[in-house]
Every structure is written in C-alpha cells, then in structure tokens.
Amino acid sequence: MPIFLFNYNSRQLHGIFRAVSDGDWKINPHGWVGNTSRETLYPSQVQVEVYSKCPPLDHADYNQIIKNCYHQEGTGHRNKMMFELKKVEAQNLCRAFDRAAGVVNANSRPQPVPRSMPPAGVAGASSSAAPALKPPAAAAPKAAPAAAAPRPAPAAAAASAAAAKPMENGTAPGAWEVMAGGKNPKAPVWGAGAEEAAAEPVNNAAPATSKAAAAKEPAGPSTPPATPKASISDPVYNEESNSNEVTSKASTGSQSGATPGASSQRTSSTPPVAHQVNGASADLEGKLSAVHAAVSAVDTAAADALWNCLTSMTNQMQSCMRENAMLLHGMRALKVENSILKSEIANVRRDTSRVGAAINLEIAAESPALSNIPHTFMGKRIQDIFLLGGHNGGAWLDSMHLYTPAYRSISDVGKMPFARGYGGAAIIGRSIYIVGGGDGASWLQTAVRYDIDTKEWFQISDMENVRGSLAVAALDGRIYAMGGGQPGINHDSIEIFSPDVNTWAPGPKMAASRFTTAGATLGSAIYITGGFDGSYLNSVEMLDPRVGRWQPVAPMAHKRGSHVCTVADQDLYVIGGWDAKDYLAGVEIFDVRSGGWRTAAPMAAPRAYGAAATVDGSVFTLGGMQSQVHNETVERYDAANNKWEMQTVPVPDAVKRAFLSACVADAY
Template identity: 25%
Template sequence: MGAGRKSHAFTLEDRTPSSFATTKSSAIARNLRKENLGGVIFGCKSNTMKECLTKQIFGLPSMHFSYVRNIEQGLPLFLFNYSNRKLHGIFEAAGPGQMNINSYGWTEDGSDRTPYPAQVRIRVRMDCQPLLEEKFSQIIMDNYYSQYHFWFELDHAQTRALINSFSSSPVNATAISLPLPKVKTLFKAAPNHDTKMEVDHRPSVSVQDLNWSDQPSMVVRNLGGSQPLGGTGTMDEEETMDEEEAKVYLKLQQIALDRKKSDFPLGVSPAAVSGPSMIDDVQMEVGGASIGPSFSADKSVEISVDSSHLDSVIAQLMQGMEELKNFSAEQLKKTGALEKKLVESEMHIQQLNDRVKKLELKFGPSNGSFDERSEGSSDSQPITEPVEVCSNADESILVVGGYNGVSWLAELDSYSPSRDVMRSLKPMNSVRSYASAATLNGHLYIFGGGNGSSWYDTVERYDPMSNEWTSCPPLIERKGSLAGATLDNKIFAIGGGNGDECFWEVEMFDPALGRWVPTRSMLQKRFAPAAAELNGVIYAVGGYDGRDYLKTAERFDPREVSWTRLPSMNKRRGCHSLAILNEKLYALGGYDGTEMVSSVEIFDPRMCSWMTGDPMNQPRGYSAAAVIGKSLYVIGGVYQGEDILNKVERYTEGSGWEVTNLKGIGKRCFFSTIVLK
C-alpha cells in the first residue's frame, strides 16, 4: 500500500460522521497478511521506554491487535521512541502477540487497565545503536501516510533492510538501555589494606575476551573509587533477579578461572594506587545500564586483583544470588496466589450481580438493597413494583459487534428487554464494527464493517440452532457504514464507503449463485445510510454523499428493476436508524452535518409522504433500533464526541417515547441489531 493511499481512521475523536465530511485520517495499519508480515514496529515515549525494556513487553492500543495477533515467536521487532524520533533494535518476539499479557502496564500506579493491551513479549536479538528518522524513514518510505506518521507493519523486504542497517551500527556505551530488576547486595570481609584494584593496558585480558555482547553492565567498586566493567546502575534488594543477572555472576566466575590459567598472575600491580580495600565494601550494580561495556571495544584492559580475595567475593556473590532467587520464587508464588484470588473475586462479583438481577425480576426493581426493603420497617408492605415487559417476551434482540468505549468487539449477544438480561452467544471470528446485518432462511448474516483500522469485505453467517459462525463468500468491495436488507430470498448490501469514496453501488447475495453480484445502483451516493424492506420494496434513506448529509430517500422495487426517488425528509441525517412499526418507516436520530439530533420522521408508503414524529429524549447517532411486538426500542449510540450512551428508549404509538431503566446492554455504538423471527 503506497504512502499516498488513505482510509477513514477509527480514532475516537473522529467517530462522529462529520469526520467523513471534513477529514480523511490515515488508517493505522497496512493490514498485511500473516505470511507477508516481516516485522513490526512498536511505539513508546521516553517515559514509557524503560518499562517496555524492563518488563520485556511491547504494547499498542487495542485497535492494533488486527496485526499484533499475527506476530509469532522469533519475528523481528523494533521500538520507535516518539520523544526523540529514534528507532531502536533489534528485538524479536519471545512469544505470540496476545491481548493483555500485562493488564496494568504503562499506568501511573498499576491500578488502571492498560491503554496498550495489544502486547507481545520480547527479547534482544542484537544490541545496536538507534537509527535516526532521517535514516530509517528512507527504508520504510512506503509506510508514511503523513509527514510524521507511518504504519507499523513491515513487509519482509523492509525488515531485511532495517536489520542490515542496524547491523552496521556497532554497540557502544550509548547503545539501547535494557534496565533489569534492581538488586543491591553489600558484602563485607576482613580488611586487607594491601589489596588494590587496577586497570592498565597489559594484554592479559581483553574486552573481546570478556564477551559482554549479551550481558548487562556491571561495576566493581571499592572505597577508593570504581572501575566500570560496562555501565553503571543501582540495585534494590526488594526486587528480583532474572536470567541476565545470573549470566553476569557466571561470567565473573569464569573470568576468575581464566585468570588462574593465564600467564599473568592476579596480583597487586606495582602501579596500583593505594587506597582502602576493595573487600572492605564491594558493591555490584546491575540495572538501568547500557548493554555492552562502557569502555572502548578496541582496547585490551586488564583487571588486576588479588586472587584469593576475588574468589571470596565471587563466593559471596553466588550465595547472594541464590538467596535472591529464593526470594524471587517466593514473590512469584505470592503473586500467583493474589492473581488467583482476583479471578475468584471477579467470578464471585459476577455471581452476585446475576443473583441481584434474579431477585429484581422476582420482586421488582429496587432503590436500595433487598434487606433494606424487606427489613427496613416493621410495617413494610409487599413489593408490588412492576417488571418491564413487552408484548412478546419470547422474542429477543441479537446485538452484534460494535465498540464499548474500550475495545472493538466480536461479541454476539441475545438481549431480552422484558428481563433486561444479556446472554452471550458464540462470538464472531473477528472484531467487527460499522457493519450491516440481515436475516436469510433463519440465519443471521453480518457483512462489511471494520476492525478499528481497516474496512472488511468479509461475510459471516450465524446459525442459532448450532450456535456456530461460518465464513461466507466475500463482498465485491471492502466497505463500512453500509446498509442491508433482505428481499426475495436475497441479501442486499447498500451503499457505504471505504474512506476514499462513498458508494451508490448495491451488491446482492444470491444463495443459488453462492456469491455476491452487482445489481442496480442507487440514484445517489450514500455513506452511513439506513435501509429496510417493507411489503416487497427496499427503502434507502439519508446518508452522506461525500459533500453533504442528505434529506433524500429512494426505493427499489424488483418488479420495476430500478430505484425510484421518493419525497425528501425534512431534516438531513446520516448514521441514523430505520425501523418499521405498524407498516410505517421510522427514521431515528442521526447526524445532520453539525450535531447529533433527536428528531424522528415517519414515512407512510400509502400516503407517500413524511411527517414529523415525537422526538427522542436523547440525541444520538450510530445507535441501533429493533421492534418487538408493539414497541420500538432505540439502543446505545454516540451523543457527541466520545460520549457513548447506555440509555435505552422505548416508543409506543399513542404513548410516545420514554427513557427506560434498562441497563443490560451497557455502553455500545457502531453495532448492529436484528430480531430473528
């Protein structure tokens, strides 16, 4: 996908339909197939980079999971620091991409849910200097969709070029920092004022011999000063050691053994500077240090220390390491127990919530606890508050996909307004919003829409008898915010758009053909229209044509094999709902180009005219409507900007609109609803 191609973004700031009229933000993903994914760039800032590297987890917002889930162990990864516009590498995936590996990462105190749940565990493949944007941007030029923004997915050619570019950058003290858990250990021994520590240029031990390429940095310090062996840092004994620190201790022990075998004995150098004993106070620091040695890699350096005392220090270090390992195991055990209790508590809370709902169904909704109502006074009366019912309690509303303010959803739920109960069914194969739904032969079809970063052409079918989803032949075009209807045992996908253009095309799925075929196009382009079938005719109402929100409406009669223009509504509207009640079409709410509206207009086909209906209590768009019995329900939607509604309104002829106290669905928008008959 070229840098110039753009698609409508799914940022929450741009979710009002006016974004289609005024902006065309670029999509956040190239949507490469799994076999074409060569690597992934993750983002961070200077204040979050340390946590990324310390915990060895990279994360992105949930909308990026569409490609993070394609990450497999060993896939090359890179880390882009937005603060200084530098790219760090080379990392690789230590496991598959998943959601919520660390559910509380990158939050201020670890108590809030992470804003970056699309995560992968990482490890360092090669320690290299970071690349400036002026260098790496030439390699991933096709990923840039604006001056400062680029897609994070890399194809194989881009990944190879980045790896080659990083590999040409030598490691030094300014290489990528990989902070480790900090542990502080202080060892004491009998003073030996003759022992000194010296660094000179005798050729007995070289930096190359130390082979620090995959080890964290280390400092051995005495009271007279410190000699760096590859960076500086501090330790805190409350935290745990990991495998990298174990390698440091093993390397130190190996150095001592090698020195015993060398031609140059480990003794006191004549040129040593006198000072207090190293053994008097030896402190080793690991953590917050750069990978690799801090001195030049092309110089040979000798560490001259009394052998017996060095052996003593190593023994104490190894003993301290064992103690810290035991402490780490104990902490992990405690953490596991706490996590188990948390899960049990959440399950218990859910059970209590279910219990409360059952009690409310039995005794009626309460304003206080059950105990308060039954025992609050000696003269308490029987509870007679009515339970909300509809005329046909056997019917329920299928609620499909959408967005709840936190995540894009793949959920399919069955909602009963009479009981205000939501029952989870088998979810779709992928998250899906801005889609359309229709029924055919007792099955639910969901088609088009998107996953928060790109539009779909995919189609899924749900069988309520088996509670299973099946993939179906795809649409001809990728599109979202389209409308759907069923007519003459065929499904029609009407209008919509892909971020670059609005469509007037109509696609038809014929089960006999087993595929989608083009059929007669509408008279007008319509993005985010509403459509419905009534008495053998399809009606398409409102929407956005790329310039204006529309008042217009048209209908398709298969006997005429064409679309016919109808009288226009009184108000412009898009992303609205269209429902059929008592042989009339109800156009509900939507966006008029300036704001969400609460107005309702009613079309009577027998009169072929629109009339103004009672307005809803709450302006809303991207909501959903369903009719059960003699009641029309409007559910969820967006009020303005990021305000996602959890209010359900109900309309009955003669009584008007009322705001119910139904809360079973919760906050939801950009979703589809349908009633299976």
C-alpha cells in the first residue's frame, strides 16, 4: 500500500512510502514530543519505509488529485480532509511524485524492497525491526535521464529502508498525518506479497566492464538462484515488472562475477537476440508452469483453510446449541420451582397476616409497655397506613383502620370523635393531625390530634377559614393547610399550625385558587398540584419556607383534580383524579433534580378521591371511586418494572371508602 505523509504546517505532501507493519496504537509512545516524560499526541501510528524518495508536493500540485477527499463539517467550517485514498487517487499521486522527481517512465521507478531481508553479509542489510513512522526530508529533484533510469537492487533498497530510523523526540517539523492508498491495509503492494514467498531475493547483475570494476563491488554469491519467478502486477501503476528476473549462464558470460549489491537497468541484462529467440519458448513455458503451480497451491491452501474454518464453526455452533438446550431445560425447572415458592410464600403471608394482626391487638390490650418497641419483619421496620374516615357508598365514616403492607393485614383501631370526609391528614412525631373536611351536610374548619401511643383524641384550635378538599402537609414541625374551600368558594390562601403554641397563622398566598387539590412535602419544600378554580388545572407550585413565597414549577401534562400525591425516592408522584370528563388512572412523576415530569404506567383501576402512601420505598394507592362505584382495592407500584400490582386485602370492606384521609406511621 502506498503511503504519503501530510505536513499540517507546510501543507506539503511527502512520498513515496509503504507500510511495513499493521496500523497500531502508540508504536512510539513518545513520538513528536519534546521529552520522554510526555506521551505522544498522535497515538495512531504505522511503521513505514521509503519506497521512492521524491521531492514533496505543494498544495497546488496535489489539490486537484485529492479534491474528493475534502469535506465540510457543518455550516461555515473550513474544509476538512479524509486521509483514505481511492486507488485512482493513489495512482495519480504516484505519477505526480514521479514527475516531481524527474522520472519520465514508470518502468524506471525503483523496485519495491522485499519484506524478507537480504542474505547476511550483504552491504546495507539489516535485521532490526521496522522503523517507526518518521516525516521524510525533502529530496533534491532528480534530472530526467535520457534512457531508462537504473533500478536499485533489492539489497540496496533494503539498505535505504533500514536507514529510516525511528523518529527522535521533538524532531518533527509539524503535525503529520498518513494518507494511505486503497482500503485494505494488508493488500500486497508493488509485488511485495509475491516477493515474500522467496527465502532470499534474486538480484539482476549489472555487466562488469573489467575485473577491477568487479572487484570494487561487495562480496556476494557468484551466481543468482536460477529458479524462475512470475511477473508481478503493480496495483498502483497497473504495470507488470519482473522483480526477480533470471539471468542465464549463456547470457551472463563474463558477467558471472557480478554481485547482488550492484544496481541494474531494465535493458542492461537483456541477452543477445539469438539467445532470446532460442530461449523464449523455454522461459515462457517455465514461467507459465510456475504460475500454474503457484495458483494451484494457493487454491488448495485456501480451500483447506476455508474447510477447516467451516468445520470449526459448525462444531462450535453444535456445542452452543447443546448448551442452549440445557439452559432451556434448567429455566423450565426453575420456573416450576419459582411457582411452588410463590404459592408457599403467599400461604406464609396469609398466616403471618393473621398472626400479626392478633399479636398487635394483644400487645395493645395486655402489654402497653411493649407498644413502644418498633415492630420489625425480616430485618425491616414495619409501617402502618392509617385510613381515616371517608364514605363507603352508604354512609360517612368515623372509623379508623390500619393497613400493614408487610403483613397485608387490616386492623380496626377505633373511631374518630365524629364522621368526616374531604379532610387532610399529616403526622408529626407520634401524633396524627386531621384538618378540615365535611360530612356532606356541613363543611368544617375544625382540626383534631390523635396520639398513636395513648390512642387519645385532642381538639386543637380551629382554622380561620372553612376548608374541605384541601391539601395538608407537615414540614419542620408545623402543619400546612393549603387551598380547599366549599362549593362556590375556592381558596388561594394557606394557614400554618404551630403545635407548641396551638395557633394557626396565615401563610403566603398561592398563584391560583385550588379546590380538590393535593400536595406533599419533598425535601425542604412543599409542592401543591392541580385542583379546580372554575376549571381543572395542571399547574404546580412550590413553597420553600426559607424563601417565603410560592414559586411556579413545570406543569403536569394532564389537568386533574380529586387526585392524590405522595413522595418516593425523592420523586413526587401525582396519581389518578378527575378531569371533568373521565376518572383517571394515569400517573405522573416529578423529578426535582431535573425539574421535569415523566409518565409512569397507569394504575389497573382508575380512581379519584382515594388515598396514597409510601411504605418502605413503595407507593400504594387505596380506595377511591370510579363512576359512583367505591373501590375496595389496593395497588402497589413496582418502580423497577414500571407496573402496578394488585394487593391481597383480607378485609376489603375496610378499604372500600372514598374522600378519606391517610398517613403513615411506624408500627409499635
């Protein structure tokens, strides 16, 4: 493969070189730098040798030849260059270098150096590794000879190749790039592939004019090997050259003393006409026989190699198929075992649910001292979801139930002071606060506190405004009651309760009035979503008490009210609701880190006026209603697989409620 070196600084093209190694990474790890403590800035390298030493080409000399190698990167950027050349471009560049060197006939170009080294003892031979890439110095132009220019013998060419030493650090005149002709880096060039088959190169001997002249030549074999070699087609110039022509004894005569290191011309070894006529047939027959033998050997070797490769691939494929069959069999067995284990786990959970519920009741009734010890199950703290009030389709409720996801159990833990729905609930420490709401006949501004440990109810101060279908959240030991109202009245105000002084105080107003809204605490801020102010909203606001005002955040994709909110893994979940047309099953998740929303898988059952809670990192939705039908189901969101799962509920009637309030507390 011909290779040309491009100097970025001078914009000159140098040649002609050829590769003596495959392209590799950091062949010279310190090339083109000032000292060995730094690594090269040009790690993609190839080792080359000089094929034909020519003066460099200026930009005007090669620009039209490689004009198709230029391309633009984006609008307004200057031309960039692709360094892979097509065959015709490489041919034209070689001819341009020949013209620059004054070569008038392509046959007079120096012949390629065989990759096998010359015999030991030949002048200029080298057994060292191929030199690393080095930018060549420009050679002085050669005068065009009147006759065909002499071709250096392979030994002399090898000596010039060996003279190309690895580049010393810091000597490069600029940044160099390699331009390679052709797309196959391993394709033989200028006969190199065929010449590698020879153990030693066969050299054409120049005629010796006298014994004295012959004595000046370096010592070498007295006669070259007589094995004929086939003609090699030059892939760049599309010409044929006999790189290892044979000189018979009849044609050498007094030239038998010529040495392998002597250079020769194409016409210098031509025998007399009589010898040519007499030996033409024999030479041609010998060459054709050699060609046929070489082709047969190549075909046979290639066929054997291909057959061996196919046989190996077939064996490997059969082995893979056997292993795959074994894996499939093992997977089927695992599926059966998994099904059995799931059934057993379900049985254990049902038994544990019953036992856990019984133990909770016994501890609460008989051992009050033990009720302050947190419950754990399989190393995890057990948490309960409190279901408070609501409507079951027949009546407004004053009942309280505990749903324990770890046991999938439902427990009745008493009654509230009065029936209530449309309210909001939040927890601070071991106290649950229930704020506002209504009972269908009246709307409330009252609030109560429930002590989880003593199971006692306490009346706290009333709010300033009547608020039903409001949002309630706890932050920094205070309760925030936001929005809500009653039919015909929608609030944009909020009130903040301080338990230590038992008083409500007004807070900063929201940008919009929000009835049937929902919110939650995320980090150090409170978020409020959607709602109704005459039409349903998709806007969202955030309150950071340190800032002291509401700030807008990215809106939801869907307008909704009567929905629920919860927080899991630092994400805000907005679930279900009503948009004046449909009950919704859709779920949107707000990522506070990116400030954007994404859509999650919808619930199995649409629901509005339900409840949501997060236990052990999992989001649960409970109750609610759809088209006047009250749900008695519980769903859990599997975030890893983005799907909702129906949960087994031992007492469905306890979950069958809408307009309820819910909060989470540790089980004791």
